[in-house]
Amino acid sequence: MNLELRHYTDVEPVRQTIVDIHVEVRQHDFDLTGPFYSAERFNERLSAHSSLPGWETVIAYDGTEPAGFAYATPLGPNTRWWTSMTTPLPDGFTVETGKRTLALNEIVVRRPWRGTGLAQRIHEELLAGRGEDRVTLLVNPTAGDGKVQALYEGWGYGKIGEQQPFADSPVFAAMMRDPLHRV
Template sequence: MSLELRHYTHVEPVRQTIVDVHVEVRQRDLGLTGPFYSADRFNERLSGHSSAPGWEAVLAYDGGEPAGFAYATPLGPDTRWWAAMTTPLPDGYTVETGKRTLALNEIVVRRPWRGTGLAQRIHEELLAGRSEERVTLLVNPTAGDGKVQAVYERWGYQKIGEQQPFPDSPVFASMMRTPLKQSAR
């Protein structure tokens, strides 16, 4: 396995690859169906995320074949990220400046590369060049019977509450990792 990790700050060169990999993993592999998981809805979310200042993606390629990706966006002062929280957070916790919190919007690895450490490698590569103080993500707590959330916990994330950002989305566990970068374990 000769993996190459590539950074992108513009979505158009990799949009179709990201959408195709997302659909393959979420729909075919994991069986997630319904309008929220459709290619069109994901592409709309991707457009919204990638139009924000500071958007960045890391794609992994194995011999030219896409193996996985992650992308993230800094939360700006006008973010709606925290509006869907179902649990209150401490005063000041949700104040954003565009430099405080990075939202990890997606991380997806195709089946042949799962269990190889590639997801964490992509994740850490994405965070390595970032200057934000902390990183947040949403995870479906039922994904993999809780195993996906447990992976994020091993990576240093802690659950801070729950949110449902769209009427047809699952209720996600909202997780935070502070500081953004962790020392090697």
């Protein structure tokens, strides 16, 4: 495996690659269907995320073949990220400045590269150059019969609550970690 991790801050040159990987993994490999998981809805979310200041993606390539990606966006002062929490968080926890919290929006690895540590490599590469104080993500607690959430816990994330950001999305576990936490 000759993996190269490439950073992008402009979505357009890599949009189709990201959408194609997302569809392959979420719909075909994991059989996640319904409007929320459609290519169109994912592309809408990708457009919304990538239009925000500080958006960045890391895509892993094995030669010329894309193997996986992760992307993240800093939460700005007017973020809606915390509005769909099902239980309140402590005072001040949800105050955002654009530099306090990085939201890891997606991390997806194609089947031939799963189980190789690539997801963690992409994740750590994405966080390595960031200056935010903390990083948050949402995970479907039923994904992989709980194994995906356990993986994030192994990377230093802790569950802080639950949220359902869209009427047709799952209820996600909201997780947080210090970005400098090294596993």
